[in-house]
Amino acid sequence: MSTERVDLAIGKLRSSGVRLTPQRYAILSFLMGTTSHPTADEIYRELEENFPNMSVATIYNNLKLFKEAGLVRELTFGDASSRFDGNTTDHYHCICVSCQRIVDFPYPPLSGLEQEAQKTTGFVIDSHRLDFFGVCETCQQEKN
Amino acid sequence: MSTERVDLAIGKLRSSGVRLTPQRYAILSFLMGTTSHPTADEIYRELEENFPNMSVATIYNNLKLFKEAGLVRELTFGDASSRFDGNTTDHYHCICVSCQRIVDFPYPPLSGLEQEAQKTTGFVIDSHRLDFFGVCETCQQEKN
DNA sequence: CTACTTGCAAACTTTTTGCTTGCGA
DNA sequence: TCGCAAGCAAAAAGTTTGCAAGTAG
Numbered sequence: 386m387s388t389e390r391v392d393l394a395i396g397k398l399r400s401s402g403v404r405l406t407p408q409r410y411a412i413l414s415f416l417m418g419t420t421s422h423p424t425a426d427e428i429y430r431e432l433e434e435n436f437p438n439m440s441v442a443t444i445y446n447n448l449k450l451f452k453e454a455g456l457v458r459e460l461t462f463g464d465a466s467s468r469f470d471g472n473t474t475d476h477y478h479c480i481c482v483s484c485q486r487i488v489d490f491p492y493p494p495l496s497g498l499e500q501e502a503q504k505t506t507g508f509v510i511d512s513h514r515l516d517f518f519g520v521c522e523t524c525q526q527e528k529n
Numbered sequence: 530m531s532t533e534r535v536d537l538a539i540g541k542l543r544s545s546g547v548r549l550t551p552q553r554y555a556i557l558s559f560l561m562g563t564t565s566h567p568t569a570d571e572i573y574r575e576l577e578e579n580f581p582n583m584s585v586a587t588i589y590n591n592l593k594l595f596k597e598a599g600l601v602r603e604l605t606f607g608d609a610s611s612r613f614d615g616n617t618t619d620h621y622h623c624i625c626v627s628c629q630r631i632v633d634f635p636y637p638p639l640s641g642l643e644q645e646a647q648k649t650t651g652f653v654i655d656s657h658r659l660d661f662f663g664v665c666e667t668c669q670q671e672k673n
Numbered sequence: 674c675t676a677c678t679t680g681c682a683a684a685c686t687t688t689t690t691g692c693t694t695g696c697g698a
Numbered sequence: 699t700c701g702c703a704a705g706c707a708a709a710a711a712g713t714t715t716g717c718a719a720g721t722a723g
Contacts, residue, residue, distance in 0.1 A: 406678065439680080440679070440680045440682095
């Protein structure tokens with residue numbers, strides 16, 4: 386992918402006093418350039434080659450920073466570590482219960498349902514998350 | 530709440546060779562009788578009074594058992610430990626981003642959307658989870 | 674130059690596991 | 699009695715924190 390979106394995001398960060406370091410750039414650009422929804426550890430191993438001395442703490446620090454800046458989303462499931470999604474456009478997720486793969490499901494947000502939930506519960510809702518669980522195509526074939 | 534639903538659930542368990550112990554019964558009946566979506570530790574502290582010697586491992590073992598039997602659902606969020614829901618009827622959740630409270634939002638399942646996701650992603654979907662994030666009524670008032 | 678960041682290691686939290694004793698059926 | 703379950707403690711896994719040294723702006 387082009388570096389444009391990454392540079393734009395980094396620019397946004399820098400305007401609020403955040404510094405640009407090679408590690409930070411690498412983490413963000415890896416996340417924004419993949420649809421694999423990696424764990425912190427997967428990011429760590431991916432970047433290890435280029436940053437042999439990088440520590441996991443740096444990964445976590447930056448993921449937290451990106452999350453707070455709204456550049457990245459954290460996805461958690463019961464039986465595993467958090468996964469991170471550098472795609473913040475509208476979409477939901479399908480999770481394979483067999484191989485844990487996460488696949489994007491692009492779909493317009495359920496705004497009507499948010500309003501419904503507001504009415505029913507009295508909450509002021511500002512976001513929602515929808516995950517589907519099932520078996521991916523690859524794992525379906527392996528069953529044969 | 531009445532113990533009927535609990536007894537029914539326990540009966541279902543027992544028919545598959547699972548024994549009824551006082552701890553097991555207490556954990557399940559507490560979960561089925563609350564809408565507070567407690568963590569394992571909260572369950573532990575709640576039952577501590579009646580079972581001073583109970584260990585956390587017992588809580589976890591039983592929660593796992595209940596989950597596998599479909600009597601209980603596990604809810605996970607990024608920044609905290611798992612929460613457990615003894616209500617397995619159709620509903621979604623609203624999570625307060627301020628006080629972390631979880632409130633049920635009864636709503637018929639989005640079966641149409643499951644089919645849509647199947648078509649788009651090639652998954653065979655068998656369930657989904659929908660969470661709304663926002664501010665609950667109590668926390669809205671505290672802001673004033 | 675001076676904070677912000679990194680790297681490192683230790684600490685912490687949550688959950689799981691191994692093993693012995695206890696107890697439900 | 700027999701085998702599942704509880705209790706206990708230690709281990710595992712993921713994430714956070716404190717601090718010294720490095721570096722971006």
